[in-house]
């Protein structure tokens with residue numbers, strides 16, 4: 001990530017570049033940001049610029065070993081810390097686990113999206129809807145790493161996401177390091193709720209306020225960095241507390257909904273035209289979706305659509321919210337399927353979702369589900 005790829009927050013970029021050029025890098029910094037804002041992108045551009053072996057003016061080279069490792073999230077001297085708790089994705093007791101145990105999941109999310117939302121990160125770590133913290137064990141892990149000299153660069157850097165989730169005992173362990181900093185150790189924190197950070201931690205950090213982006217900056221970022229279409233973005237710029245990450249999340253949601261709707265209509269067409277081979281093909285495609293979470297979301301989506309058909313069948317079409325085109329399609333389906341199909345399918349979908357959660361083979365789950373739907377029409 002280069003500073004020139006970040007549109008907006010010119011004053012923060014200038015301040016960061018000046019720190020590196022003057023050799024006066026603070027040992028603890030706090031980026032204050034809104035969810036889905038630019039702070040993480042600024043942090044990545046900063047650590048890359050700081051570690052680049054061949055800087056050109058205000059930019060890192062993007063080619064040296066330091067730049068490449070930072071871009072690939074494989075730099076041995078940079079650690080990322082984030083709130084965690086027990087998760088089905090990681091084994092270990094709450095008192096033993098640390099952020100490093102979740103690193104492959106963290107990396108998978110952030111490597112393509114520096115504007116991730118706090119919720120999206122929780123989902124990626126498998127801890128959504130749970131209370132996550134930065135624990136004393138995490139702080140002890142940081143201290144252990146502090147004592148090892150940097151392996152491939154001048155600095156050892158700790159990027160701490162959401163320090164407001166740090167509990168008192170974790171803070172106590174880190175406090176000495178923040179009060180009497182060791183040479184070439186840098187703590188970079190990113191918070192969405194600075195008022196909730198323990199005062200002892202906050203008072204020892206240099207504050208950097210990341211301004212929310214203008215609509216033009218959001219558009220430029222999404223069009224140029226994520227190849228999104230201007231016309232798809234425009235309608236989303238009025239959402240509450242708009243940010244690059246929130247628009248990106250909504251765009252992905254819309255794209256996923258379009259994909260799900262396509263699968264839904266393909267399944268129904270195959271069932272109605274009695275094409276079992278096509279049913280097997282669709283089951284195969286569904287089993288290859290890139291995550292079980294997405295597959296379970298599809299089951300929920302399909303269940304909602306079947307419920308819509310049931311409502312229309314019962315003369316309650318006014319409760320179904322959909323486009324005119326979809327309404328027409330649903331009306332045509334109602335004429336072709338029995339009411340019992342809806343109730344049986346909803347039960348089968350609940351079961352499929354449960355089996356997916358229990359790690360049952362996805363191909364078996366979808367073949368069974370779609371076959372049941374095929375034969376209960």
Ligand SMILES: [Zn+2]
Nearest residue numbers: 052061064067
């Ligand atoms: Zn470089």
